[in-house]
Amino acid sequence: MDFSIFLQQLVNGASLGSMYALIAIGYTMVYGVLRLINFAHGDFMMVGAFLTLFGYSAGIPFELSVLLAIVGSAFIGVMTDKIAYKPLRDAPKISLLITAIGISFFLENLFIVLFGATPKAFNAPEYLTKVFHVGEIYLPISVIIIPIVTVLILTFILYILYKTKYGMAIRALAFDIPTVKLMGVDADRIIMIVFIIGSSLAAIGGIFYAVSYPSIDPLMGIIVGLKAFAAAVLGGIGSVTGAVLGGFILGFTEIFVVAMFPELGGYKDAFAFFFLILVLLFRPTGIMGEDLERSRF
Amino acid sequence: MSFLKIDGVTMQFGGVTAIDNLSFEVEKGMIYGLIGPNGAGKTTIFNIITGNLYPTEGKILLESNNITGTKPNKIVYKGVARTFQNIRLFKSMSVLDNILIGFDAQAKYSYLEAIFRLPRYFKQEKFIDKKAKELLEIFGLTEFADSKATDLSYGVQRKVEIARALATNPTLLLLDEPAAGMNSNETSDLADIIFKIKDKFNLTVLLIEHDMKFVNKMCDKLTVLDYGEKIFEGKPADAIVDKKVVSAYLGDFSHA
Amino acid sequence: MGSLVRNSIFIAVAVAFIYFAGDVFGSYKMFLINTIGIYAILALSYNLINGVTGQFSLEPNGFVAIGAYFTAILLLSTESKIDMYALVDPSPIVLSMHTGSLAIALLVGGVAATIIALLLSLPVFRVRGDYLAIVTLGFGFIIRIFAINNPEFTNGAMGLNDISSSINFYWVGGILLITFIVMLNIIYSKYGRAMKSVRDDEDAATAMGINTFKIKTLAFMTSAFFEGIGGGLLAVLITTITPDQFSFLLTFQLLIIVVLGGLGSMSGTLIATILVMVGMEALRFLDEPNILGLGNEAHPGLRMVIFSVILIVVMLFARRGLLGDRELLDFFKKSKK
Structure with missing residues (x-):
């Protein structure tokens, strides 16, 4: 592979990895505080993309549409928890999981009813779709912006997690829910914050996706969500830095494997799945994870 | 030769030492107490014996066999059965079915024999059904056989849990705070049953308990733990007057 | 033995229904009855892993696809395969796979699904956590990707058609x-008890000597076996299969059935299958183009919105479904006492 192609793929991998990382964070944080695979999380990403499209095509400036979409997705995330998950905190785990898949299916089909099942063109403003040629490298501006914005967001999130009292509480909840409650932390408030952070980041990931692949459809969150979950497990479920790491590893792997073995292109969407299986087989706690499932008595 | 030997066991979680170089021995046929304030590491010892935790150092010997780290489901076949601190019956199942789970290994028929209802299925099911009902009889639980386990009073649930543990045919029975949450009638009833089954089934019993009166009545010998360290070993009567034990307990109460 | 008499009567009635159904109902109704019958097979087996064993799984569409493809490839003749495979020539393996026996074709489909289930069990059940659901969800997509990318086996996105076999309700029924x-025999045996114990409290089950890995794997493989067979029946009934046909929608319908009937209740599942399938038919008008001036594709959007709301509401307010985890006959037993 010659150097310019390598650089090109490196930038593409960083951009794709950013999206996975942003979405993976929500999975890992919700799993940390609720021990729940939030199947609806991938759909929050779709919601973010559609709300942006909806606002933008209704004449609202793009930047404001993005902002409103992020707020809207956060709201839907919080409401999902309040309406569907919270009443089931003490129910058997399987009820919670079934409800989560129900919410996921509900959002997908609601958006099919509202917007139709066919992919919709997403025409981002021109300044985001401009393409630079640097030597032989082909650089859409979005591919450069996405990783930069992602790094800024991640820095902010890590600051919240490690330097604020809410962040400490979130991390503590991931280890021992009953004890943290005993220590007087308002668990419901923490869980709400987790849903706000998680769904906002998923929405941002969805908007990045829409800008990079300029068409969106109501089922787009399923595959991307699955991949982001695999990334979270790869990094170590429960660990935010792990999720970021897993997201980037997955992004780079997808781009580079397809670049080196074009005949595997059709299986691109399957890599994440094999990662997931391999991690579960050989290192279930992932790269950075602690064993959150150790049995307690 | 001792029946159960805890040999220099240390257990660390991250940087925290939960059990510090603990050793004690239990003779066959004894009721041995393991007491100490909250967080002293009593349940951790149980979890090490049953293989739920692997000790950082040290080993567990059962009749001179090293059983350290035997998987929790395999430890049953070595003759070790346990109850849990917070009763853990199978909630959706009847009392009889709960007991029958304990007999699982003794019902010898294959999956296909169950599916095709071959003769061995009927023979073996009849066999364990009879044994389970005998066990219910011993515990005075016959009338509850078809009740859902969770519909019963706390005291009865405790008994079901002990009966379920006995169904696995153990030689060593681990009881984690069996009298917790019981009133004095229930407690004395429980004591009678533990004495009765110990003799009938030739058991050695290791029990964790808070209630000093109960321990005094039940145990032949005990070890007192505080912050993962042994601070006393000997007869219950001597424990009550031991300075270290008293201060550990008073310390605990003042925290509480 | 009262139960022997009771069981014999049940079986006699069921056999009589299967025998006479074809004479009583017309061909449209028979197609619906066959479809309901196949969905009931799928839902019953799905309930074993999800309801009885309590391991949340989203596998049915994947295993149904495996069963359907194996059965279809086995039943198609060599000549029709050569004609049909348009993108590339069929692989020699595909060409050599042929049987005229529906029973053998179905069994092979079932066994293939069972083997895949065993392979998935290894990574999933050795660890704690709820990875089964996400792995099986992913697996459903992988099967589709595999089918599309391996036209020498599956004829790619074009799928297989003219899968002819003289299927009738004798087979399905x-x-x-x-x-x-089989499901009831499992439930009322030490294996069924062990599955329930794993569902209720995995640590306590382990402390009773239950090998929880083995029990979960057994339940999962059994579900897969019957789902593979159900998939074969589905292929033969509708005679055409494509990779897109076995989407998550199928799994979701089965999930609603199982939840509505009661997780763990086989008779509840039977009742719920009829309710849900007839309900789906009755609500078909909702997906007509331009209803409410919205959605215009032939995708079951509005119907699925309604059914997902039903699923969520059942979970929130009536978690036990119609029968909880009991069977119809348990209620009679109770009332006698």
Whole structure:
């Protein structure tokens, strides 16, 4: 592979990895505080993309549409928890999981009813779709912006997690829910914050996706969500830095494997799945994870 | 030769030492107490014996066999059965079915024999059904056989849990705070049953308990733990007057 | 033995229904009855892993696809395969796979699904956590990706058609009856008790000497076996299969059935299958183009919105479904006492 192609793929991998990382964070944080695979999380990403499209095509400036979409997705995330998950905190785990898949299916089909099942063109403003040629490298501006914005967001999130009292509480909840409650932390408030952070980041990931692949459809969150979950497990479920790491590893792997073995292109969407299986087989706690499932008595 | 030997066991979680170089021995046929304030590491010892935790150092010997780290489901076949601190019956199942789970290994028929209802299925099911009902009889639980386990009073649930543990045919029975949450009638009833089954089934019993009166009545010998360290070993009567034990307990109460 | 008499009567009635159904109902109704029968087979087996064993799984569409493809490839003749495979020539393996026997074709489909289930069990059940659901969800997509990318086996996105076999309700009804009896025989045995114990409290089950890995794997493989067979029946009934046909929608419908009937209740599942399938038919008008001036594709959007709301509401307010985890006959037993 010659150097310019390598650089090109490196930038593409960083951009794709950013999206996975942003979405993976929500999975890992919700799993940390609720021990729940939030199947609806991938759909929050779709919601973010559609709300942006909806606002933008209704004449609202793009930047404001993005902002409103992020707020809207956060709201839907919080409401999902309040309406569907919270009443089931003490129910058997399987009820919670079934409800989560129900919410996921509900959002997908609601958006099919509202917007139709066919992919919709997403025409981002021109300044985001401009393409630079640097030597032989082909650089859409979005591919450069996405990783930069992602790094800024991640820095902010890590600051919240490690330097604020809410962040400490979130991390503590991931280890021992009953004890943290005993220590007087308002668990419901923490869980709400987790849903706000998680769904906002998923929405941002969805908007990045829409800008990079300029068409969106109501089922787009399923595959991307699955991949982001695999990334979270790869990094170590429960660990935010792990999720970021897993997201980037997955992004780079997808781009580079397809670049080196074009005949595997059709299986691109399957890599994440094999990662997931391999991690579960050989290192279930992932790269950075602690064993959150150790049995307690 | 001792029946159960805890040999220099240390257990660390991250940087925290939960059990510090603990050793004690239990003779066959004894009721041995393991007491100490909250967080002293009593349940951790149980979890090490049953293989739920692997000790950082040290080993567990059962009749001179090293059983350290035997998987929790395999430890049953070595003759070790346990109850849990917070009763853990199978909630959706009847009392009889709960007991029958304990007999699982003794019902010898294959999956296909169950599916095709071959003769061995009927023979073996009849066999364990009879044994389970005998066990219910011993515990005075016959009338509850078809009740859902969770519909019963706390005291009865405790008994079901002990009966379920006995169904696995153990030689060593681990009881984690069996009298917790019981009133004095229930407690004395429980004591009678533990004495009765110990003799009938030739058991050695290791029990964790808070209630000093109960321990005094039940145990032949005990070890007192505080912050993962042994601070006393000997007869219950001597424990009550031991300075270290008293201060550990008073310390605990003042925290509480 | 009262139960022997009771069981014999049940079986006699079921056999009589299977025998006479074809004479009583017309061909449209028979197609619907066959479809309901196949969905009942799938839902019963799905309930074993999800309801009885309590391991949340989203596998049915994947295993149904495996069963359907194996059965279809086995039943198609060599000549029709050569004609049909348009993108590339069929692989020699595909060409050599042929049987005229529906029973053998179905069994191979079932066994293939069972083997895949075993392979998935290894990574999933050795660890704690709820990875089964996400792995099986992913697996459903992988099967589709595999089918599309391997046209020498599957004829790619074009799928297989003219899968001809003289299927009738004797097959569907007979296999449904067998599935129902097998499930109950499992539930009322030490294996069924062990599955329930894993569902109720995994640590306590382990402390009773139950090998929880083995029990979960056994339940999962059994579900897969019957789902593979159900998939084969589905392929033969509708005679055409494509990779897109076995989407998550199928799994979701089965999930609603199982939840509505009661997680762990086989008779509840039977009742719920009829309710949900007839309900789906009755609500078909909702997906007509331009209803409410919205959605215009032939995708079951509005119907699925309604059914997902039903699923969520049942979970929130009536978690036990119609029968909880009991069977119809348990209620009679109770009232006698």
